[in-house]
Amino acid sequence: MEELKGLVVEREAQLIGVYVFAKDEIYRGIPLGKIRKSEKVWAGDYVYGHITEDDQFAITSIAPRKNFLIRPKIANVDRAIVVMTIIEPEFQSYLLDNLLVIYEKEGVGIVIVFNKLDLWGEEEKKEFEFWKGVYEKAGYPVLKVSAVTGEGIEDLVNFLEGEICIFAGPSGVGKSALLSKITGVELKCGELSRKTRRGRHTSRGVKLIPFGKGSFVGDSPGFSKVEASSIVDKREIKDYFPEFYKYECRFPNCTHTNEPDCGVREAFERGEIPESRYKNYLKMVGAFTSL
Ligand SMILES: Nc1nc2c(ncn2[C@@H]2O[C@H](COP(=O)(O)OP(=O)(O)OP(=O)(O)O)[C@@H](O)[C@H]2O)c(=O)[nH]1
Ligand SMILES: [Mg+2]
Ligand SMILES: [Zn+2]
Known part of the structure; x- marks a missing residue:
């Protein structure tokens, strides 16, 4: 049987829609044996499998994910x-x-x-x-x-x-x-x-x-509130503020909150890092009092 590559484009309850690249069409996906038991299939998953006699896409494997939201x-x-x-x-x-x-x-x-x-x-x-x-x-x-x-x-x-x-x-x-x-x-x-x-x-x-x-x-449903700290380790959050990278601090593990000689805080004080970004960072890591 010819192995084909697909992309899961629809996932709602038990329904899985797979876009099969070689056919340029969407098929109903059916996870086979091992996958059904051990792994979940999500939208965005690249999958491999074959087209069955009744025109469904039998999923035999899922490619490793590069990320997952x-x-x-x-x-x-x-x-x-x-x-x-x-x-x-x-x-x-x-x-x-x-x-x-x-x-x-x-x-x-x-x-x-x-x-x-x-x-x-x-x-x-x-x-x-x-x-x-x-x-x-x-x-x-x-x-x-x-x-x-x-x-x-x-x-x-x-x-x-x-x-x-x-x-x-x-x-x-x-x-x-x-x-x-x-x-x-x-x-x-x-x-x-x-x-x-x-x-x-x-x-x-x-x-x-x-x-x-x-x-x-x-599409995604609207967010009314999002707290990155519920998903991302607080100590890691500073790594995801790209404008902080270029500043150096006295301590290599500086949290940019109240350490002496903190390059990020000094940049904020000079007005180089916008107030909203720095304040929001402090809020995320639970260090915001007042500036
Ligand atoms: N004036 C104006 N109204 C817009 C524009 N885009 C969307 N709207 C209106 O804003 C309202 C919300 O639009 P949606 O597309 O439902 O917003 P959404 O972000 O998908 O909202 P959720 O699904 O609740 O997260 C609707 O009444 C739209 O008609 C725009 O460019 N200008
Ligand atoms: Mg919407
Ligand atoms: Zn610092």
């Missing part, structure tokens, strides 16, 4: 499109910084996208420029888009490189709207999830939608 559960993510807004809802730097730490830890490529550009007046434009400066300094690409007018969408599409991309961010920022705009696929979004948000988060499956030349994009 837990909300939603998805493996091998190449890039996260982190969607934020300036207004409706208001920008939340703490939530963004926590998400960035989690993706940095998992080695996921990141692009930060500010949506709802169509709602901005002068104030909001200024605020966007401010945050753009903060995050570009940390090394992240920052874009502005509108899912309503389509402005900036082309620039965003250029960032959807790699095979597996996901949209992430707070609730109501327009993740689903952007995904629909880009892929042309309508998704359930907005009100429906709002009511029973908690329940849906745990039960709702993941779906990766084929897009462009060999990419797949997935």
Whole structure:
């Protein structure tokens, strides 16, 4: 039997959808023997197997995962499109910084996208420029888009490189709207999830939608609160603030909180590291009192 490579693009309860590269089609995946018992199959998993007589995809093995995100559960993510807004809802730097730490830890490529550009007046434009400066300094690409007018969408599409991309961010920022705009696929979004948000988060499956030349994009439910420290060791969090790297401290294991001769703290005091980033870092590691 010919062994074929597939990508799990759908995972909802017992239903597994596998995109089979050689066929350019989605089959119902059936995990065989050993896998069914010992391993779970998640969206984003690269799998091997064969097509059965009744046209299903029998999964015989799962490739090792390069990373794994837990909300939603998805493996091998190449890039996260982190969607934020300036207004409706208001920008939340703490939530963004926590998400960035989690993706940095998992080695996921990141692009930060500010949506709802169509709602901005002068104030909001200024605020966007401010945050753009903060995050570009940390090394992240920052874009502005509108899912309503389509402005900036082309620039965003250029960032959807790699095979597996996901949209992430707070609730109501327009993740689903952007995904629909880009892929042309309508998704359930907005009100429906709002009511029973908690329940849906745990039960709702993941779906990766084929897009462009060999990419797949997935939506995720909105986050209302994220604490990186529940997933990432507090001592490790400093490693996921890229703008801290270039400073040296007296102690090699400096936590950048209250040690003497801390290069990071001094850089913050000189205004080189933005206040929001340093404060959010202290908050994450539980060391924030006042500055
Ligand atoms: N003005 C404006 N409204 C937008 C834009 N994008 C989305 N919206 C609206 O914002 C609301 C939320 O959009 P969704 O796409 O459901 O947001 P979401 O991020 O998927 O939200 P959750 O699924 O709850 O996490 C909807 O009413 C959209 O119509 C935009 O670019 N401009
Ligand atoms: Mg949504
Ligand atoms: Zn330090």
